Amino acid sequence: MAYELYYWPGIQGRGEFVRLALEEAGAEYVDVVRTRGGMAAMAALMDGKGGGHPPFAPPFLKDGDLVVGQTAAILFYLGPRLGLAPADEAGRLWVHQIQLTIADLVAEAHDTHHPIDADLYYEDQKPEAAWRARGFRENQNPRLPGLVRAAADVQSGRQRSLGRGGADLCRSVAVPGGGGAAICLPAFHRACLALHAARGCLA
Amino acid sequence: MAYELYYWPGIQGRGEFVRLALEEAGAEYVDVVRTRGGMAAMAALMDGKGGGHPPFAPPFLKDGDLVVGQTAAILFYLGPRLGLAPADEAGRLWVHQIQLTIADLVAEAHDTHHPIDADLYYEDQKPEAAWRARGFRENQNPRLPGLVRAAADVQSGRQRSLGRGGADLCRSVAVPGGGGAAICLPAFHRACLALHAARGCLA
Numbered sequence: 001m002a003y004e005l006y007y008w009p010g011i012q013g014r015g016e017f018v019r020l021a022l023e024e025a026g027a028e029y030v031d032v033v034r035t036r037g038g039m040a041a042m043a044a045l046m047d048g049k050g051g052g053h054p055p056f057a058p059p060f061l062k063d064g065d066l067v068v069g070q071t072a073a074i075l076f077y078l079g080p081r082l083g084l085a086p087a088d089e090a091g092r093l094w095v096h097q098i099q100l101t102i103a104d105l106v107a108e109a110h111d112t113h114h115p116i117d118a119d120l121y122y123e124d125q126k127p128e129a130a131w132r133a134r135g136f137r138e139n140q141n142p143r144l145p146g147l148v149r150a151a152a153d154v155q156s157g158r159q160r161s162l163g164r165g166g167a168d169l170c171r172s173v174a175v176p177g178g179g180g181a182a183i184c185l186p187a188f189h190r191a192c193l194a195l196h197a198a199r200g201c202l203a
Numbered sequence: 204m205a206y207e208l209y210y211w212p213g214i215q216g217r218g219e220f221v222r223l224a225l226e227e228a229g230a231e232y233v234d235v236v237r238t239r240g241g242m243a244a245m246a247a248l249m250d251g252k253g254g255g256h257p258p259f260a261p262p263f264l265k266d267g268d269l270v271v272g273q274t275a276a277i278l279f280y281l282g283p284r285l286g287l288a289p290a291d292e293a294g295r296l297w298v299h300q301i302q303l304t305i306a307d308l309v310a311e312a313h314d315t316h317h318p319i320d321a322d323l324y325y326e327d328q329k330p331e332a333a334w335r336a337r338g339f340r341e342n343q344n345p346r347l348p349g350l351v352r353a354a355a356d357v358q359s360g361r362q363r364s365l366g367r368g369g370a371d372l373c374r375s376v377a378v379p380g381g382g383g384a385a386i387c388l389p390a391f392h393r394a395c396l397a398l399h400a401a402r403g404c405l406a
Contacts, residue, residue, distance in 0.1 A: 117334075
């Protein structure tokens with residue numbers, strides 16, 4: 001049976017991380033909310049009308065009767081099934097840690113454009129955004145080599161056991177959630193460039 | 204062998220979520236950085252001197268040769284081992300989703316005091332904090348019932364299979380990471396009170 005992905009249509013956001021994994025693996029899936037009646041189907045599941053545990057927020061994945069929410073949890077579930085992560089517990093947890101760290105980084109990159117309120121436009125909080133971005137550039141960079149090292153580690157030594165997982169992780173990094181605006185960030189660009197330089201992982 | 208927890212001494216932060224789980228289960232563990240030489244031991248592991256994968260940031264847990272970083276990943280690892288989460292995949296993923304959602308909420312609560320820069324004092328960003336807190340109170344509350352429902356669900360119907368996991372989750376919610384200041388937030392208080400009212404889970 002095809003996987004069902006539920007996410008807001010028209011934005012990349014957190015759902016894009018799941019789409020990339022499904023696309024990378026060539027998995028059979030339906031992007032439900034981009035189909036006719038999809039929004040109502042998503043609302044019904046969130047209201048608990050699908051049985052089981054209603055997910056808290058999109059994105060979530062439906063695989064038969066199982067519904068999994070939270071981007072990192074979805075990727076953790078899909079990883080070994082799609083051949084994008086090792087099947088053994090230690091390897092799987094390691095990839096999960098990298099994914100959670102990437103999620104932290106993406107959330108921080110997002111907040112440089114929306115430091116005050118994610119529901120307000122960037123234009124409504126530009127001075128605060130500039131201030132937050134300064135701290136992000138100055139304080140985040142020392143932490144980035146660790147992430148680069150981790151991704152490069154996945155990409156190189158563990159490439160054989162991971163299959164295409166390393167490339168997928170890097171591509172996920174290069175497509176920030178929370179709107180395309182974050183990709184303009186110099187610091188984020190530097191991180192992506194460093195990742196690419198380390199392994200040429202988008203080649 | 205005792206678990207080894209590595210986290211900054213003197214703050215609750217994200218490490219407290221792991222401490223609570225270990226304490227709740229009565230597990231044997233060492234809070235390494237609160238022992239003599241512990242800070243150097245933590246630095247050595249982060250520098251990759253412990254072999255295996257160096258963790259990106261505290262908190263991390265060492266269990267024999269395995270090192271697991273990221274709060275949610277640590278709790279995912281410990282859950283079934285400590286009898287705090289179901290052992291089956293679906294149940295385990297469900298508790299993980301709740302934990303990740305709590306982590307999102309705690310990060311947002313933290314940022315109401317540090318909207319611009321986590322390295323700056325609250326006093327250095329008070330007007331911005333007040334603005335962000337307003338959005339948090341107004342925009343977050345509609346989402347809280349979902350979390351309350353999820354926690355109550357864990358606490359009630361699944362109490363038997365979860366053992367003490369539900370109570371532990373609720374206690375984790377009541378002890379926000381990123382400094383004690385966040386606990387003063389009216390919205391966060393309301394969330395905790397709602398959780399307590401729903402299940403009396405701190406009784």
